[in-house]
Amino acid sequence: MMATISPNNFNFSFKVQPQPRNSHLEKTVILNHRRRNLKPPLKINLYCHFFNPRKCPCLFVVSKATGDADSASQHSTVSDVDATFSSLSSTDENYVPLLVRLLGLDNDLLDREQAVIALWKYSLGGNHCVDKLMQFRGCVNLTVHHLRSKSTQACEAAAGLLRMISSVNAYRDVVAESGAIEETTALLRRPSLTAEVKEQSICMVWNLTADEKYRLKIANSALLPVLVKCLYDQEMKVVEAAGGVLANLALSPPNHSIMVEVDVIPKLAKFLTNEIEGSKVIRKEAKNALLELVKDDYYKILVMEEGLVPVPLVGAAAYASYKPALHSWPSLPDGTEFRRSSKGPSRYGASELLLGLNVEENTDKVDKSKMDAIVGRTHQQFLARIGAIETEDESKLDKGFSSSFHQTLLPWKDGVARMVLILELEDEMAVTKAADAIAASAINGHMRTSFREAGAVQRLIHLLSHSSHAVRSSVLSALDKLSISNSVCGTMEAEGVMHPLINVLNDLKTNESLIEKTVSILARIWDPNKQMKLKFYGGPINGSTKIIDSSSQDVTEIGGSEVEMESMLDSTLAARLVDILKIESPSLQTKVASILEYWSMIEQCVDVILATEIESALINFFTQKVPRDMETFAEYEEPDVAYVEDVGLAVSQASRLLTKLLDYQQFRRTVNLNHFTKLLRQILKSDIPLDYKEWVAACLVRLGFFSSPFENPITTEVALYETIPRLIEQIKTAFSADAQEAAVVELNRIVSEGVEDATRAVAAHGGIFSLVKLLEQGSERAIEAGLAVLYNLSMDSENHSAILAAGAVPILRRIILSQNPQWTRALHLLRNLPV
Structure with a gap:
């Protein structure tokens, strides 16, 4: 976005005050001319001389009371002013150097103030x-000095003069280097x-911020909090400036964090x-500033929390194809329909056209979110129909503005409706x-x-x-973000999203990016926890569509049947999921393993899964993860934390899948x-x-039931590498005394x-220090158990130094x-220590 400078057009009225003859300022000018042996100047009013209303017909002359009270209250008419200026010649600009000289600190204070005003x-x-x-x-340095003046008119004149000078690009550096920023702050x-x-x-500061090199200086100064405070000023001109x-400061990304720290976002929003x-x-400048801030993903969230949504600008021409659907019977934006009332038509005669005629009877059925959706849809459809949508912003695109103008900010009610309309x-x-904007805006449950x-x-x-x-990719991104909400995910399931997603997944030409988005959505729909709830509670796990009956208080729920769900997993889809499990992407493997676990919980679908290469896929998965990770950890002191977390999550989920498959005899054989x-x-x-070893240990214990305990000391290894580290971590981090005791x-x-x-194992994982600390603040049972563990540790002399150091x-x-x-117990332990 291009930087703006303060507008210099004023809307002033004429007020010319006559000055007494032989005033002090006029005498000073004449004296200076005589000292230089110059021709005496014309005896005129210097204020009127440098203010020619014919050149600047919109300026206002600030009167200065230099005479008595009677003369200060006298004003000349417009005709008198024209007559006065008609006698002046262009050669009177020779007074400019004299006025500049009067700005000097060696002159009288009143003369200096009058000179800066002129x-x-x-x-x-x-x-x-x-x-x-x-x-x-x-003259710039001398003018800056007048910003310290106690005279309001002198300060205004000095700031106004600096504003005019800084509006010219060639002189902006001179003003900035003269200390104007510091003096303006004071x-x-x-x-x-x-x-x-x-x-x-x-406005003078506004002109300086047109240059990027001064933006960071101004943002890091004490001036920024003052500017933010001015947003609450009573005068709109001050607020606009x-x-x-x-808005100009926001053009520099290094300033964004500084501006956010002083709460610019909520004040502009x-x-x-x-x-x-x-x-x-001010609305335009506030929007420009916030549009620059939303380029950062974190600051975009802060802006959206204030009730604003970034909405893409697609051009007014794109709305020409918009054809609003005409319904013979009203419906909500999400497709929910109102059933016809058996009481007959509305007494107002518009039951088929207006949605809220019987709102008193249905206020408990239409919540506020639905009402907001209705208002937003109606507003945006009206703007689209009359062609008054994006007209102003579209002109900016034609003028070559930056990409920040390819989106606008709207209140969330209108912004959501606008994106759905697009x-x-x-x-x-x-x-x-x-679709991309919807994916970026779905940051919380409310959105x-x-x-x-x-x-x-x-x-x-x-x-x-x-x-x-491109459309499918963006749509999948939007559905992926929306499916994070369980209620929205249920709506997707009820609307039949599974079949289109399965078609995308079965298409062998689908790239890995689309596969991961598709699998991510399916993993939320086919969540193993849903099957677990179904087994224990017997409730429906599918989403439901609601139809509001305007004649009664009933709400009908329509859910998918379990038979229909089971029919979705055929041999093609199962083989495709197993093939995707072989792709070396930890996040993708985690989601696919979760989906396979979901279907493995349905006994009728197990044979379909076992008919695939599930065994080789799992063996390949566990084989490719472990050696590479161990080498990586040995080679680098600081491995990639995100990658390690993804690998741990994938291993944990694959272990859950294997544990579930071990329940079936046909798989074990x-x-x-x-x-x-x-x-x-x-x-x-x-x-x-450690958090991801729990299911690995559980799977090993499950495998131990089907093997000889003498050949596979699984229980010991589980205790050493999973149970003991987990218990020590629980002692360190548990907030509950009962959890520490257990x-x-x-x-x-x-x-x-x-x-x-x-x-x-206890000593290797730092258990000694945690146990000693527990002796001070634990319960009696915890202290007794801790003393027992420390006593066993003290039997090994290698642990003595650690116990003493703790x-x-x-x-x-x-x-x-x-x-x-x-x-x-404490006495026995103390006797074992070398003290």
Whole structure:
């Protein structure tokens, strides 16, 4: 976006005040001429001389009271002013150097103030007047000094003169390097300041921010909080100027974090959400600033939390193809229909056209989100029909503005409806932009629900069969983000999204990006937890469509049958899922394994899964993960945390799938259980995160039931590599005293049973320090179990230094002296230590 400078057109009225003859200023000018042996000047009013209303017909002359009270109240008529200026010649510009000289600090204060006022009025004549002034470079520094003046008129004139000078690109550096920013900061921080002074000062800063090199300086100064405070000023001119400065500062990405820290986003958003009444100018500047901030994903979330949504601009021409659907009976934007009332037509005679005639009877059926969807849809459809949509923003695109103008900001109610409306257009580029915008805007449950109520789900599902690859990709992204919400996911399932997704998945030409988006949606629909709830509670897991009956209070729910769900998994889909499981993408493998676990919980579908190459796929999965990860961890000191988390999650989910398949005898008869045991034991000993070893250990225990315990010491390895580390972590991080107590009691049981190398595992995972700390704040049962574990650890002299370093000695002495029930255990432990 192009930087803007403050407008220099003023709307002033004429007020010319006559000056007494032989005033002090006139005497000074004559004296200066005589000293230089120059021709005496014309005896005229210097204020009127440098203010020619014929050149600047919109300027206002600020009167200065230099005479008595009577003369100060006298004003000349317009005809008198014209007569006065008709006697002046162009050669009177020779007074400019004299006025610049009067700005010097060696002159009288009143003369200096009068000179800066006269120079300001002269500069309003245009760029040629500013060029005349800038022939005397010292005038800028002298003008900046007047920003410290106690006179309101002098401050306004100095700021106005600097504003005019900084409006010329060639002189902007001179103003910035003269200390104008620092002096303006001090000026604006004064407790009592007129709106005129604020306006001129901020507009001067507005001009400086047109250059990028000064934006960072201004943003890092004390001026930024002052500008933000000016957004609440009573004068709209001051608010507009402050908004213009903030819009220019937002053009530099390094300033974004600084601006967010001073709460720029909520203050500017209020002008666009109509919480504060503002002018067209401040709304425009606020929108420009926020459009720059939403380029950052994090700041976009902050903007959306204030009730604004970024909406793509697709061009007014794209709406020419829009044809609103005409319904003979009203319906909600999400497709929910109202059943006809058996009471007959409405007494108002418009029951088939108006939706809210019987709203008093249906207020409990139509919640606020549906009402907002109705209002937003009606508003946007009206704008599209009359051709008043995007007309102003479209002109900006023709002028070559940056990409920030390819989107606008709307209140979420209108923004959601606008994006759903764009989905109904025929322009492929417009539909792609809308789908991408929906994916980016679905950041929380409120937005996802709003899109569902606005009818986005049905339209997106319809677009899955679009011929354009770009459209399908964007639509899948939108559905993927919307499906995060369980309620929206249920609506997708009820609307029949599975069959289009299965078609996308079975298409061998589908690339990996589309496969991952499709699998992500299906993994949320076919969630194993849903099957578990179905088994325990017997409730429907499918989504349902609701039809509101206007004649009664009933709400009908329509859900899919289990037979229909089972028919979706055929041999083609099962083989395709197993093939995708072989793709080396941890996140994709996690989702596919979750889907296969879902279907493996349905006994009728197990044979379909076993008919595929599921065994070789799982063996290949476990084989390719473990060796590579162990080498990676040995080679690099700091492995990629995100990759390690993804691998751990994938291994955990694959172990869950294998555990479930072991429940079926036909699977156990056809696979090599010893091979799986060997692979999982290697994974259990690897460096994947501890949280993901739980299902690996559970699967190993399950495998141990079908193998000889003497050949496969699975229980010991599970205790050493999963149970003991998990219990120690629970002792460290548990907020509940009961959880800590349960963990240390279980740890004592494992160590007391004489599990080989159990004490070494406890010491290796930092259990000594956690146990010693527990002795100070644990319950009596936890202290007793902790002392027992530490006693077993003290039997190995290698642990003595760690026990002493943890500070166990003073704690043990305190327990012994207190004569608590555990004092004998503490005494035995203390005797084992070298103290």
